[in-house]
Amino acid sequence: MRLTAFTDFGLRALMRMASAPDRPFSTTELAQEFDLSRNHLAKIMQRLARSGIVATRRGGGGGAMLARAPETIRLGEVVRVLEQESALVQCFAPGGDCTIAGRCRLKGRLRAAEAAFLADLDRATLADIALPAPASDAA
Numbered sequence: 263m264r265l266t267a268f269t270d271f272g273l274r275a276l277m278r279m280a281s282a283p284d285r286p287f288s289t290t291e292l293a294q295e296f297d298l299s300r301n302h303l304a305k306i307m308q309r310l311a312r313s314g315i316v317a318t319r320r321g322g323g324g325g326a327m328l329a330r331a332p333e334t335i336r337l338g339e340v341v342r343v344l345e346q347e348s349a350l351v352q353c354f355a356p357g358g359d360c361t362i363a364g365r366c367r368l369k370g371r372l373r374a375a376e377a378a379f380l381a382d383l384d385r386a387t388l389a390d391i392a393l394p395a396p397a398s399d400a401a
Contacts, residue, residue: 263379266345268305268306269341272306273340273341273344273391276316277391277392277393278296278393279328280328281392281395282395283327286323286326288324288325288326289325306344310343311329313339314330332387333387336384337383337386338380338384350372351369351372353366
């Protein structure tokens with residue numbers, strides 16, 4: 263299984279946010295910390311906010327923070343949210359064409375593998391993978 267950069271970046275940001283779950287993080291701050299595009303990260307945060315994983319607030323003292331305790335956010339949930347537009351294979355995509363439909367024995371195996379992958383991720387939470395807080399947060 264391969265995750266998109268969109269999901270990779272989202273997981274990194276969430277791992278950092280889980281290290282200080284009561285503190286808001288700006289997209290600029292997270293983008294600089296992980297050397298990511300701020301605009302790309304903003305799109306990720308929008309999707310996470312729409313799904314109820316993060317809450318965002320504009321203005322001074324604003325930013326994004328976890329909407330729920332990191333212990334309640336399952337990794338499988340995060341991956342499902344961030345990968346929702348990325349099918350494992352072409353035929354899984356909405357309207358995906360399959361030239362061997364009706365004869366393919368691979369599709370069922372791939373669906374089972376994908377389900378097993380997500381089920382394994384569902385056994386872990388964001389708290390399990392939280393990054394250690396940097397020294398600058400401790401001050």
